[in-house]
Amino acid sequence: MIELKDLSYVRFGTSNLEDAESFATKCLGLQVGEQSGKALYLRSDDRAHTLCYFEGDPAEQTVGFEVDDEAQLDAAAATLDQLGHPVHAGTAGECASRKVKAFIGFKDPSGNHIELVVRPERSGKRYFGSRDAGITGFSHVGLFTSDPARDERFWTQVCNARVSDRIGDVALMRVNAIHHTIALAPGPKAGVHHVNHQVESNDDVLRSYYHLSEKRVPIVFGPGRHPTSGARFLYFRGPDGMVFEYSIGVDEIEDEDTHRPRQFGFEPSSLCMWGSKRNW
Numbered sequence: 001m002i003e004l005k006d007l008s009y010v011r012f013g014t015s016n017l018e019d020a021e022s023f024a025t026k027c028l029g030l031q032v033g034e035q036s037g038k039a040l041y042l043r044s045d046d047r048a049h050t051l052c053y054f055e056g057d058p059a060e061q062t063v064g065f066e067v068d069d070e071a072q073l074d075a076a077a078a079t080l081d082q083l084g085h086p087v088h089a090g091t092a093g094e095c096a097s098r099k100v101k102a103f104i105g106f107k108d109p110s111g112n113h114i115e116l117v118v119r120p121e122r123s124g125k126r127y128f129g130s131r132d133a134g135i136t137g138f139s140h141v142g143l144f145t146s147d148p149a150r151d152e153r154f155w156t157q158v159c160n161a162r163v164s165d166r167i168g169d170v171a172l173m174r175v176n177a178i179h180h181t182i183a184l185a186p187g188p189k190a191g192v193h194h195v196n197h198q199v200e201s202n203d204d205v206l207r208s209y210y211h212l213s214e215k216r217v218p219i220v221f222g223p224g225r226h227p228t229s230g231a232r233f234l235y236f237r238g239p240d241g242m243v244f245e246y247s248i249g250v251d252e253i254e255d256e257d258t259h260r261p262r263q264f265g266f267e268p269s270s271l272c273m274w275g276s277k278r279n280w
């Protein structure tokens with residue numbers, strides 16, 4: 001079993017690093033941790049980075065998850081190899097560019113680029129957002145899936161994810177107490193469906209709604225409230241069409257042993273209990 005501890009980062013290729021920086025700082029509210037050559041490292045919490053934009057093809061999208069140590073990484077590599085997923089061990093240069101001690105890369109059954117990392121760098125400097133978006137941290141990703149049932153099996157049987165709730169056949173899965181760290185979203189091709197940052201309060205969600213609207217950032221869902229995690233949310237589009245989400249109040253699963261996933265119908269009221277309609 002591959003024991004995922006936490007989400008670590010997302011890495012996105014972009015054709016316009018300057019635009020990506022402008023969005024990340026003026027709209028999303030992240031902090032530039034480092035700009036080195038053709039890569040921009042952005043912070044959202046006490047880690048050295050949780051989002052990296054690099055000059056490249058926007059179709060290059062990778063999600064990194066932290067595992068405990070190098071022994072776990074070796075065991076994960078052996079498991080994946082045995083299951084027929086080709087595994088790439090990060091070179092020293094690639095580890096440096098991810099600010100981790102070691103990592104392996106592979107593709108999940110839908111073809112999503114996943115990295116498992118050991119010892120991602122933290123920073124002694126407090127995260128200080130470039131605008132007051134109220135961000136408290138990087139929290140979850142949506143991943144496109146071409147077969148939700150198959151991918152749920154991969155994440156829950158090969159890895160340690162547990163299903164917190166389902167909307168239709170779509171699973172919201174946790175790897176720790178937080179309601180979900182991975183959300184599967186049916187789609188025609190692999191890639192990241194959305195990137196979530198938590199914010200401090202409901203006020204932050206609504207403040208950002210006005211801030212982003214004024215900046216003509218396309219709002220694609222919300223303000224609203226998910227009946228699944230209970231979170232109040234706002235989704236909006238960033239560079240290369242990527243969707244970002246702010247949310248506040250995601251449930252925690254109190255008892256691992258007794259929690260049973262709830263089944264929601266695949267209908268608008270399962271996505272937002274206030275009546276907001278998803279527009280992407």
Ligand SMILES: O=C/C=C/C(C(=O)O)=C(/O)C(=O)O
Nearest residue numbers: 142183226228229230231271
């Ligand atoms: O559209 C449903 C989304 C549900 C949630 C949630 O319960 O918080 C998400 O954030 C998500 O799927 O990303």
Ligand SMILES: [Fe+2]
Nearest residue numbers: 140183196245
């Ligand atoms: Fe989400």
